[in-house]
Amino acid sequence: MFSSIGDVILSESALSQLLADVFGYTAFREGQQQVIEAVQQHRDALVLMPTGGGKSLCYQLPALASDGLTVVISPLISLMQDQVEALQTMGVAAAALNNGLTPEQNASIMEQLNSNSIRLLYVSPERAMQGFFIRLLQQWQVSLVAIDEAHCISQWGHDFRPEYGQLGQLRETLPNVPFMALTATADAATEADIITRLHLHDPVVYKGSFDRPNIRYVVEEKYKPYKQVTDYIKKQRGASGIVYCGSRKKVEELAEKLQREGLRAAGYHAGMAHSQREFVLRGFVRDDIDVVVATVAFGMGINKPNVRFVVHFDVPRSVEGYYQETGRAGRDGLPAEAVLLYDPSDAAWIKSIIVDHPDEDRRRIEQHKFAAMQAMSEAQTCRRLVLLNYFNEYRDKPCGNCDICLDPPRQYDGTVDAQKVLSCIYRVSQRFGMNHVIDVLRGSKSQRLMELGHDKLSTYGIGADQSHEYWLGVVRQLIHRGLVIQNVQQYGVLQLTDAARPVLRGEIALQLAEPRINLVVSKPRVADRGDYDKVLFRRLRALRKTIADAEEVPPFVVFNDTSLVEMAVNYPIDETAMLAITGVGQKKLERYGQEFIAAISAYLDADDEPVSRF
Incomplete structure (x- = not known):
């Protein structure tokens, strides 16, 4: 062709x-x-x-x-x-x-x-x-x-x-x-x-698939955030990372605390002088700064493939924003981690800000988007499934690489609960939002519900034995599972998908997580860095940094971490072997190949038995 x-x-x-x-x-x-x-x-x-x-x-x-x-x-x-x-x-x-x-x-x-x-x-x-x-x-x-x-x-x-x-x-x-x-x-x-x-x-x-399988998603209860972040970064041993904060004040306070702990960290926000922001960005991209503490102003300009972790000090305002920001970790395909510190009171504060937005359409959009982000933060089902389903990439198999999968909540036969919710959505003609559906389920006597005649529905009050928060957890799980969608273009109304039919008819059973009214999540586990020669990798990384500094370019422009890891696995000591390494083309071979071949050869000559695969 x-x-x-x-x-x-x-x-x-x-x-x-x-x-x-x-x-x-x-x-x-x-x-x-x-x-x-x-x-x-x-x-x-x-x-x-x-x-x-x-x-x-x-x-x-x-x-x-x-x-x-x-x-x-x-x-x-x-x-x-x-x-x-x-x-x-x-x-x-x-x-x-x-x-x-x-x-x-x-x-x-x-x-x-x-x-x-x-x-x-x-x-x-x-x-x-x-x-x-x-x-x-x-x-x-x-x-x-x-x-x-x-x-x-x-x-x-x-x-x-x-x-x-x-x-x-x-x-x-x-x-x-x-x-x-x-x-x-x-x-x-x-x-x-x-x-x-x-x-x-x-x-x-x-x-393309929105799945980033190399990123581990973790939500941790926010209780002593400054200490939590400091302890976490210390465990990363100099790896590159980003910490996103919701305000400039928090950025400055956290960056200062990290610096006092001897960490190579710097702050970044739109209130800083342009020259200062450029200095921080340049230092981060060139591996002179390990951790940038930033507002979302530190965003789309980051072109750094070896970011190993992203921490959200505060909950983001949308799933899209969260996905975009966490997606700055692990762009080289190597293991990375995304940690969100979540406090429901932070969510309440953001909601109050959104409500004050003067533009009604914009306010409605932001309310819907933040509701989805809050649901992901409080989810009791696989975090990756929640993310993928939000972007209409429906899956039903847990990922095995998020905090929920690694420390799963207790499961129960949720078929009846699901049928109650799905039936109620159907009975209100798929024209109402989450809170109204729950009000019908719990038998609310609100004036609007009565005026609509929804107290006459067969589903009215059938969920009165559980709290609003309980049903909120169930509804969110059904959304995450792809049985229900929230239509942002129709004011967030709940609508059934084809996947809801067999559950409604009782043709299949549905396992749900027992809703956690009080958030309890696991501690984050540091991502495995892979099986390769760590000593050689560090030496090649130092060589890369020397070359990059001499040419005044970011280190990844020479070779990214994926290429260095492959070199630390395959030990290429001639041009043919070097060309087989991902990211090594003819131009880069001509420009840098001999120096890296020489470094690998010298390493092997110094120790006939490659070491430190741990």
Whole structure:
């Protein structure tokens, strides 16, 4: 099979060769080839892949196989610069136009663009919508426009940015250029909004799995948070991590406490001077700082694959936000951990803030999203199932790698309880929310319930023997199991799915967790770091840091941790063996291969028996 991109025709084998030579990968990840084929056919695409799932390659590889220019719209300068540095290290002609450039640098990039010698250009949405820049785009040979973090365009997204909303106009000025929207977090409402607002024409929609099996999800009761976080970080022994806090004050207090404990930590929030924020980000990306304590301002600009843990000091305001933030751990595919400290009083405080939002539609959306986040925090079923089901990726098999799976709550035959809830949802015509359904179950005598005549329903009062909190736990489990959905576009009403029918009919039994009225969760277990030569890994990591500092690039630009771990397993001591390591392409072999081969050979010569596989 042959495909055409611009004026270039490449076979599938040639694309695979390009993948190996430039990026050092021997095979495409799931979904990448499907999306690339859509670009080859000049079709629009919406790509939903988890953080670390390989979204960037979906536009980077077509760019290399094209005679034209691929324009990537990205939200933050730091993110663009990291991408450009990594691509340039692999020999790719890439550049970023931003306000941090000198006039000379800007002029040089413009000259290269005008001579068609740049393949990938990164710009912000603000620059992309400037009139003079749009006119330049119409002059250049643009083969693809890729919009990263596309959830920012949607009113339903957790990080709505008004400037993203204008990008649909850009589509009208480049009608014959395929557009690709990419995001790691989008529920059904956000997905539809992205397609509409960007004017995507019959797009190929690829939804990768939202599952990040290498991340262990843990919720711990929040009782002495500063001590809990300090003790946890000390156990990580210098691993890279992020701690998210809900306020600037907490960021500053926690960062100071960690520093007093001798930990290489720093704070980051939007109230700090730009130069200070850049210093912290640079230090973290370059492994000079181990832990960043931050507000969500420390967000999409992080391009660091070896973050081993993310701690939430406070509960996030949406599942999308939580997923995005925890997804910054373990992007290299190695074991990582996401720890959430949960206190129901924090949830009550956030609810009070949301209620005060002046815009009714926005308030309604945020209330729904936070309710889902609170439900995940209080869940008695597998955390990963809750996450995946929220994104409509329904599964019924527990993951075995979260606190609930590792320390499961007591199970009981919940068939009758489930039937009561499902029947009640049906009896109120699937038109009411969670609290109203529970009020009917418990026989509430509220004025509204009486006016609706719901006290006459057969399900009225059949759950009066249990508390509101008990039924809340049952309903949430049914949502997590995919038997019930909360429709955000219809004010959070509960609706039955096809999976509810056999339970209602009594055709199958349903095991539920006994609702925990008072949250009791297990202590987090530190993730296993894998079976590889730890001593060699540390030596290779030190060599990587030396090279990176000399070249003034982040260490992962040289090689990421996945590559170093493979080297510490397979001990490559010649070029052929080194090329077989994930992430080692021809350019990187030529640039760094001999130094790493020499280091591994010296290590093996010093000790004929490799040690420290523990």
